[in-house]
Amino acid sequence: MPWDDEFECMPLEKLQRFQLKKFKETLDWVYEKIPFYRKKFDEKGIKPQAVKALEDIHKLPMTIKNDLRDNYPFGLCAVPMNQVVRIHASSGTTGKPITGPYTKEDLEQWTECMARNLFSAGIRPGDMIQNAYGHGLFTGGLGFHQGAVRLGCTVVPTGSGMTERQITLLKDFGAKALFCTPSYALTIAERAEEMKVDIRSLPVSIGVFGAEPWTIGIRDEIEHRMGIKAMEAYGLTELSGPGVAFDCEAQDGLHINEDHFLAEIVDPVTLEPLPLGEKGELIFTSLQRRAMPMIRYRTKDITRFRRETCVCGRTFLKMDKIFGRSDDMLIISGVNVFPSQIEALLLDIQEVEPQYVLVVGKKGHLDHLAVKVEAKPGVIEAGEQKKAEVEKKISNHIRGMMGIGVKIELLAPKTITRSEGKAMRVIDQRPKG
Structure with a gap:
């Protein structure tokens, strides 16, 4: 009732x-x-x-x-x-x-x-x-x-x-x-x-x-x-x-x-x-x-x-x-992208934590997206080859599901500042004006 x-x-x-x-x-x-x-x-x-x-x-x-x-x-x-x-x-x-x-x-x-x-x-x-x-x-x-x-x-x-x-x-x-x-x-x-x-x-x-x-x-x-x-x-x-x-x-x-x-x-x-x-x-x-x-x-x-x-x-x-x-929607390689879509795809990857930031910049006249995401304990310690494998796995998953190329940077656990209120998920580095 x-x-x-x-x-x-x-x-x-x-x-x-x-x-x-x-x-x-x-x-x-x-x-x-x-x-x-x-x-x-x-x-x-x-x-x-x-x-x-x-x-x-x-x-x-x-x-x-x-x-x-x-x-x-x-x-x-x-x-x-x-x-x-x-x-x-x-x-x-x-x-x-x-x-x-x-x-x-x-x-x-x-x-x-x-x-x-x-x-x-x-x-x-x-x-x-x-x-x-x-x-x-x-x-x-x-x-x-x-x-x-x-x-x-x-x-x-x-x-x-x-x-x-x-x-x-x-x-x-x-x-x-x-x-x-x-x-x-x-x-x-x-x-x-x-x-x-x-x-x-x-x-x-x-x-x-x-x-x-x-x-x-x-x-x-x-x-x-x-x-x-x-x-x-x-x-x-x-x-x-x-x-x-x-x-x-x-x-x-x-x-x-x-x-x-x-x-x-x-x-x-x-x-x-x-x-x-x-x-x-x-x-x-x-x-x-x-x-x-x-x-x-x-x-x-x-x-x-x-x-x-x-x-x-x-x-x-x-x-x-x-x-x-x-107003959060990004256009990457002609594709409309919402941060929530990237989040959902990251959560499909077993080797990462749900801690990430999206960094938006410019390459020439086009918007460019990079994703920084924390690895689970043991992934970074396994060496550069393992790190590169997971980064490629994430990149391929996003490309396969959304059709866009995204630079992935796998970070050590606890690298991203934790939120006590609203999380800051997007960092916009595009020139103003």
Whole structure:
């Protein structure tokens, strides 16, 4: 049984009636309260009253990340600041940070979305959880915290970092669930092995991971090394944080909280809508948020939708795990390449660890890709011939599956800096400008 079976198992026709009602209310709200959206709507020659059906969403303008930066910090806030009870923000590593103001009602809705997410992952009232997400401006730590509290869990708010202490507390306190990024879960597993702690024998049996793209191969690696079920929480600061979409026991796609978010898939180049099952860019519209609703926000995440009966009983739309980001896509020898595709192929190679970086450079006018990946213990020690064999094996595998030539550099174990948050997987050395 889901946490909120009224909505999570709602028949499609009834759900769509609810969505349309909230959609119209949101359009009226942003047109009245946010000058940016009023101007965008007027430029398109459309009034909120012209929207009669969910399909009319394609008539509306889109919102992009630069719109949020141009209106930094609170130009897109629809309520007076004395009604804002919390503000989160992105890291701002690629420009001005993206701010996320919340009303009391917004926090309540976010908390419910996170409670659904965690309950779906198998967490129950009374469970102890260890929250190793960063607590602060980043939405992860507090988002997971408030969802777990809503469920009635005991929360150990360790925050990120201090990996040995994380392992010690998992052992001493006996938490059932761990929250962190997938790359940090691998760091914890690796450090536990070094500490001679058998993490598979500990009470922890569930991990809920997010905040960065991760492949099914990485999920399998985490489950094998930690002896847990690795579940996913998908979200964005722009939409509220984690809890936008989530895994269920089927681990076969993420259920979107459709009573809170209206989802679309469009062609990332033409921006035209794509039919169910087609891979494209994920677009979200807020349906219930008050402080900073987003209209047709371009996530840049690439996925596809499925509307199907799920074994868990939920009727919410499913999206596949994120394949990559449209702005992360590389063009190597005329082939579109996502970092996640390289990751999946690396995980096919028994001699390497799931620790790698992709280095993008220029050779003349063309982009060039090099892959640095750590070898498993004993491979480098076996000598240069063995190292060259594995490098050739990886190169041939990538060429055979993707049709591109990639320079491979096999590194000694522990060479690549470990992540305590989001992993840095791509180093772009191409000249700027």
